[in-house]
Amino acid sequence: MAQENTPLVGIIMGSDSDFEIMKEAVYVLDEFGIASEISVISAHRTPQDLEKYAVTARTRGLKIIIAGAGGAAHLPGVTAAMTVLPVIGVPIFSKKLNGQDSLYSIVQMPAGIPVATVGIDNARNAALLALQILALSDSAIMTAMEEFRIKLADASRQKTGKIRD
Ligand code: RP5
Secondary structure (H helix, E strand, O other): OOOOOOOOEEEEEEHHHHHHHHHHHHHHHHOOOEEEEEEEEEOOOOHHHHHOOOOOOHOOOEEEEEEEEOOOOOOOHHHHHHHOOOOEEEEOOOOOOOOHHHHHHHHOOOOOOEEEEEEOOHHHHHHHHHHHHHOOOOHHHHHHHHHHHHHHHHHHHHHHHHHHO
């Protein structure tokens, strides 16, 4: 699949300390040839920057936003409040509460403003979900996703085979 110049997926995170986890999303999108842009923006430390980012996201060509944050993880929800683009939240593991604070902050959105929430630190799944959404209007991505699932199943069967040996 040809890499497009205009990023389709915006990847944001509350701190550069989230990058070790969030880079997985970049790698997955790269594997599928989907351009993404990555930024550190905080709902608490740089709220004005977040507003500008979210309000302009759609007109800049983004289709989906993946937002990772830990602790009082308001970034995905506040972003979702300011754009109608789908927002996928990645709860980042936190030292104090093992990421449960992040998870609950992201998943418990009020009715009307959804955030699709993946598991703690599961930036990879966030990227795969983003690809599945993009695939609805792009047959090349859909084919790539179907091939990916076939490979995943084959790998799983091979592991099962090893257990039987
Ligand atoms: C959140 O606070 C960030 O998303 C990060 O997960 C957490 C800790 O940030 P730092 O103190 O490492 O910058 O806003």
